[in-house]
Amino acid sequence: MKRLVPERMINVYFDTPAVVIDYQKLLYNIQDMATYAAEHNFALRPHVKAHRLPQIAKLQIEHGATGFTCAKISEAAMLLAHQHNDFLLAHQLAGPIKMKKLNQLLEQADVIIGCDSVEGASLLQQLATERAQTINIALEVDSGLHRCGTQPGSETLELAIAIRRQCPNLRIKGLFTHAGQAYAATSREQLREIAKIEAHSVVDTAALLTANGFSIDLISVGSTPTAQFSHLVPGVNEIRPGNYVFYDAIQVGLGVVPQERCALTVVATVISRPAADRVVIDTGSKVLGLDKGAHGISLVRGFGILLGWPHLSLERLSEEHGVIIKTADGPLPEIGQQIAIIPNHACPVLYRADLVHVTGLNEETVWPSAMRGSR
Ligand SMILES: Cc1ncc(COP(=O)(O)O)c(C=O)c1O
Numbered sequence: 265m266k267r268l269v270p271e272r273m274i275n276v277y278f279d280t281p282a283v284v285i286d287y288q289k290l291l292y293n294i295q296d297m298a299t300y301a302a303e304h305n306f307a308l309r310p311h312v313k314a315h316r317l318p319q320i321a322k323l324q325i326e327h328g329a330t331g332f333t334c335a336k337i338s339e340a341a342m343l344l345a346h347q348h349n350d351f352l353l354a355h356q357l358a359g360p361i362k363m364k365k366l367n368q369l370l371e372q373a374d375v376i377i378g379c380d381s382v383e384g385a386s387l388l389q390q391l392a393t394e395r396a397q398t399i400n401i402a403l404e405v406d407s408g409l410h411r412c413g414t415q416p417g418s419e420t421l422e423l424a425i426a427i428r429r430q431c432p433n434l435r436i437k438g439l440f441t442h443a444g445q446a447y448a449a450t451s452r453e454q455l456r457e458i459a460k461i462e463a464h465s466v467v468d469t470a471a472l473l474t475a476n477g478f479s480i481d482l483i484s485v486g487s488t489p490t491a492q493f494s495h496l497v498p499g500v501n502e503i504r505p506g507n508y509v510f511y512d513a514i515q516v517g518l519g520v521v522p523q524e525r526c527a528l529t530v531v532a533t534v535i536s537r538p539a540a541d542r543v544v545i546d547t548g549s550k551v552l553g554l555d556k557g558a559h560g561i562s563l564v565r566g567f568g569i570l571l572g573w574p575h576l577s578l579e580r581l582s583e584e585h586g587v588i589i590k591t592a593d594g595p596l597p598e599i600g601q602q603i604a605i606i607p608n609h610a611c612p613v614l615y616r617a618d619l620v621h622v623t624g625l626n627e628e629t630v631w632p633s634a635m636r637g638s639r
Pocket residue numbers: 311314333354441442486487488489504505506507508
């Protein structure tokens with residue numbers, strides 16, 4: 265991907281802080297992952313939490329996505345309002361309010377619901393009884409993140425047997441796992457090994473369940489850093505990356521992609537030059553977040569990559585200020601100059617934004633947030 269202007273040049277002067285998506289890079293990332301999935305015969309079920317935007321969901325479907333992964337019922341409801349209706353809720357659901365919302369969703373959508381306990385399954389069984397229908401579930405396997413999920417092998421088999429015995433209206437469609445521990449990897453080799461562990465956790469457990477009379481359709485893995493290695497263990501049939509539509513400084517730090525692939529930036533304006541080695545921008549933690557990697561330490565310095573300013577680092581954030589210091593010789597930007605920053609973690613940046621600017625299309629485009637809030 266060639267650039268015609270130096271990295272630090274920004275063609276548009278934004279009201280800042282501005283969240284900006286480079287459409288051509290977004291499209292490239294979507295196509296690239298779709299090609300990988302098609303080459304290996306994987307269903308591609310991207311995680312919508314990365315963008316929560318119907319415009320991007322549409323592009324993903326146009327490029328071969330078979331459905332969506334959601335963490336929230338509200339994400340599925342947003343997609344449903346835009347004519348998508350195939351979801352894996354890769355999250356454990358508990359409590360009467362969630363069951364009521366799920367009930368509404370089941371009216372109109374094909375949903376597979378994540379489950380990792382007999383208690384959780386019983387709640388779903390109760391709903392299935394009330395609805396007089398079968399509910400599809402996928403068992404979550406813990407492939408090393410140690411978040412939700414049963415251990416691969418006999419622990420997952422025991423859960424499956426208990427559900428088969430106690431929950432006649434639940435159909436176990438398959439298994440899914442998310443190797444989020446990949447975000448703490450320090451080398452590409454380590455990423456590859458984590459990806460293999462991730463895949464083995466569901467492939468081997470699926471074989472065990474099949475040997476015990478279960479019919480397993482879905483063998484699903486998913487994280488952006490491990491996605492590219494999903495074909496190394498035969499048997500996986502679905503991948504669920506989310507962040508790949510944008511990538512970000514954490515992915516660059518992990519060596520997943522070069523920074524040229526990052527499709528989302530935050531543009532900030534320099535508002536102060538209080539010292540010879542320091543400038544301050546009008547963008548802080550409310551926009552960029554304090555994220556250095558949810559499951560490990562980001563290998564990038566500071567709170568993002570300052571495009572075209574390799575001798576500067578965004579060292580400190582308060583809510584509405586970012587403090588940039590010199591780490592090597594070179595000029596400082598002027599007051600009023602704008603800087604594009606690849607954030608450490610793109611997904612929450614978009615989550616907080618009320619709108620995004622889209623560049624690389626013929627006309628100036630703004631995509632308003634399609635949903636706010638976390639429920
Ligand atoms: C269950 C599940 N699947 C898939 C993903 C997508 O991972 P990534 O954002 O690394 O692409 C996540 C991310 O949090 C997840 O929790």
